Amino acid sequence: MAVHASGLLLVLCTLYFVAPFKSLISWHPLFMVLGLCGFSLQGIIVFNKYSSLVPNAPAHRKYTLHWLLQTLGLLSILAGCAVIFKVKSDGNKSHMTTWHGCLGYAFLLHGLLQSLFGVVKHCAFLRPWMNPRTFHQIHAVSGAVFFSLGCLVTALGLHSDWFQQKVLVDVIQDQGVRLLIGYFLTFLLGLLAIVALKQVYDKYFSSTGGNKNTSNAQSKKPKRSN
Secondary structure (H helix, E strand, O other): OHHHHHHHHHHHHHHHHHOOOOOHHHHHHHHHHHHHHHHHHHHHHOOOOOOOOOOOOOHHHHHHHHHHHHHHHHHHHHHHHHHHHHHHHHOOOOOOOOHHHHHHHHHHHHHHHHHHHHHHOOOHHHOOOOOHHHHHHHHHHHHHHHHHHHHHHHHHHHOOHHHHHHHHHHOOOOHHHHHHHHHHHHHHHHHHHHHHHHHHHHHHOOOOOOOHHHHHHHHOOOOOOO
């Protein structure tokens, strides 16, 4: 349950820091963190045998929950990007002038492509060209990279001048405490990224998970009679 607690804590802390939403830009971090650490995280760990809230659910139900949660996550992230785009456009400010901004747009593009691939991989005309397991593996690895990139972008946002000097100042006066909170939340983001990456590694690349399907397939082969 530590994964769920970490994701919930990140969402609640962001909500506490940006409330009462005095300006439009205050919605940007909330939408982004809610989409990443709320919906998208749950959509990933629904397949995690240790952290899933529905570990005994059938596979088709887990896949349904996965695409529903990921769709909600992507919509929330799109809303967050739309907010910051409007704020910068209204203020005649340049876009992608920081690492947070550049990687943020890369994160959004990756999310759109990841969602598109998740839909396309179910198309029948592609099956002769690639093994279904390979499709799932590529989609899973890309999803873990997408989530990890989102954690990096969020961490950069937590340490941005706007968040440190304008958002946290209204809540916490001591600069040292603000930095400490920023590092603690960054630590939680790092843990969540590790969980997502480890989940994919254990399923597709570890000796126990990666070779499980191969061994099962070999055990099902009929034995030749002499």
